[in-house]
Amino acid sequence: FCFSIEKVGSSLRVYIQEQPAYASRSAAFTVTHRLNDENSRQYVCWNVPIITWPDAESIAARWAELTGRYILHGTLFEMPAAPQRHAISPPDDEDETTQTIGGGRYVFEHVNEGGGWRAYIITQPSYGGRNDGTHATHRLHDTGGRRYVCWSTTVATKEESRGVAKMWAGATDRYIATGATF
Numbered sequence: 001f002c003f004s005i006e007k008v009g010s011s012l013r014v015y016i017q018e019q020p021a022y023a024s025r026s027a028a029f030t031v032t033h034r035l036n037d038e039n040s041r042q043y044v045c046w047n048v049p050i051i052t053w054p055d056a057e058s059i060a061a062r063w064a065e066l067t068g069r070y071i072l073h074g075t076l077f078e079m080p081a082a083p084q085r086h087a088i089s090p091p092d093d094e095d096e097t098t099q100t101i102g103g104g105r106y107v108f109e110h111v112n113e114g115g116g117w118r119a120y121i122i123t124q125p126s127y128g129g130r131n132d133g134t135h136a137t138h139r140l141h142d143t144g145g146r147r148y149v150c151w152s153t154t155v156a157t158k159e160e161s162r163g164v165a166k167m168w169a170g171a172t173d174r175y176i177a178t179g180a181t182f
Contacts, residue, residue: 001064003044005056008037011049012056014063016042020071031076032067047145058123066126075128104176106169108149110161116154117161119168121147127176136181138168 002018016034029035033045044063050056066077107123121139134140138150149168155161171182 001060001067003060003064005053005060011051012053013037014044014046014050014056014060016044019064019067022071025071025074032070033063033077062123069126075126077126078132104169104173106165106172108162108165110158110165112158116156117158118142118155119149119161119165121149124169124172125176130176130179137172137175138182 001016001020004015004017006013006015022032026032029045034042035045036042044059046059050059066075069075070077104125105123106121106125109120109122111118111120127137130136134150139147140150141147149164151164155164174180175182
């Protein structure tokens with residue numbers, strides 16, 4: 001895979017320069033999450049504006065990973081919500097990465113929403129063929145479409161949010177590997 005990142009208006013766009021052929025797989029834009037610009041150049045379809053270069057690079061890498069899996073195994077995918085910085089209360093440090101015992105890599109942004117903390121899911125492994133609905137995966141969406149960990153009580157501190165995220169990541173790894181619900 002090869003990408004270029006270009007500024008278009010007030011946001012960035014991840015253009016696809018090179019990629020493997022889809023072979024016998026569908027190359028429909030709705031399946032492959034690609035769009036064409038006014039010059040028929042293909043770019044990664046994203047549901048919200050991409051603002052920062054690190055976010056654009058992360059999106060390119062994630063799209064390449066998911067597309068490669070689709071080409072090899074036929075695993076359909078949904079692009080995760082874009083990593084945006086929240087206007088209400090920006091984090092006081094970098095996004096937090098959790099590596100689980102099962103080997104999954106998760107990245108969270110912990111945000112104080114005023115009434116409690118949320119662990120926004122920036123990156124996580126694919127569910128493969130498992131049900132990825134909100135109930136089965138314990139994820140909710142905010143009004144901007146960003147996914148966060150669903151928790152039944154108010155999360156009062158950033159430390160609690162980190163603990164919730166780690167527990168959720170471990171349970172999600174088990175669910176992906178075995179189908180065991182949580």
